Amino acid sequence: MAKRVLVVDDAIFMRNMIKDIFASGGFEVVGEAANGLEAVEKYKELKPDLTTMDIVMPFKSGIEATREIIKHDSSAVVIMCSALGQESLVMEAIEAGASDFIVKPFRAEDVLGVVKKVLGVGGA
Numbered sequence: 001m002a003k004r005v006l007v008v009d010d011a012i013f014m015r016n017m018i019k020d021i022f023a024s025g026g027f028e029v030v031g032e033a034a035n036g037l038e039a040v041e042k043y044k045e046l047k048p049d050l051t052t053m054d055i056v057m058p059f060k061s062g063i064e065a066t067r068e069i070i071k072h073d074s075s076a077v078v079i080m081c082s083a084l085g086q087e088s089l090v091m092e093a094i095e096a097g098a099s100d101f102i103v104k105p106f107r108a109e110d111v112l113g114v115v116k117k118v119l120g121v122g123g124a
Contacts, residue, residue, distance in 0.1 A: 002026055002027055002028040003027050003028070003049040003050060003119055003121065004027075004028050004030045004046070004047075004048045004049045004050070005022050005027050005028065005029050005030065005048055005049065005050045005051070005052065005115075006029075006030060006031045006032065006033065006039070006042055006043060006046055006048040006050070006051040006052070007019055007022070007029055007031075007032045007033075007051075007052050008032070008033045008034075008035075008036075008038075008039040008042075008051060008052060008053045008054055008057070008062065008065070009032075009034070009052070009054040009057070009081065010034050010035055010054060010056075010057040010058060011054075012034075014054070014081070014104075015032050015034075018052055018081075018111070019032070020108075021108040021111045021112065022111075022112075022115075024108060025108070025111075025112040025115070027050075027115070030046050030048055031045075031046045031048070034057070035057045035058045035059040035060060036057050036058075036059055036060025036061055036062060036064055036065035037059045037060045037065075039051070039053065039057075039060075039062070039065040039069070040060070040065050040068045040069060040072075043069045043072070043073075043076070044072060047073075049077065049119065050077045050078075050079065050115060050118070050119060051069065051076065051077065051078045051079070052078075052079050052080075052081055052102075052111075053065060053066055053078050053079065053080050053081065053093075053098070054080075054081050055080055055081070055082050055083075055086055055089045055090070055093060056083075056086075056089075062080060062081075062093065063089065063092050063093050063096050064096075066078045066080070066093055066096045066097055066098050067096040067097060069097075070096065070097030074097075076097070077099050077118055077119065078097065078098045078099060079098065079099060079100050079101060079102060079114060079115065079118060080093040080094075080098045080100075080101040080102070081101070081102055081104060081106075082101055082102075082103055082104065083103070083104050084103060084104070099118045100114050100117070100118050101114075102114050
């Protein structure tokens with residue numbers, strides 16, 4: 001059974017790119033959110049196996065949303081998507097409960113490698 005993924009990013013082109021990467025890797029994208037508030041709501045509704053989370057978003061940051069998701073479900077797997085130069089934010093996200101991170105711009109194999117590592121699934 002394909003692992004279920006929630007994609008969170010305020011940029012639609014980035015969500016589409018991440019969705020394409022997951023589709024090519026055999027994952028099922030079950031939902032997407034454009035900000036931290038939506039991310040928490042969608043997580044509770046969909047209970048995905050994995051959530052990719054942008055750090056800088058309107059209304060609620062990815063760090064705050066991650067903290068809230070982990071508080072709701074301590075077994076949640078959240079991977080942060082950060083831009084170069086956001087290392088301090090990445091550390092804060094890991095402290096908030098994120099499992100790992102990927103740095104934009106990223107390649108499909110980088111994303112799938114990190115995801116397979118944190119989920120403990122085949123190949124990478």
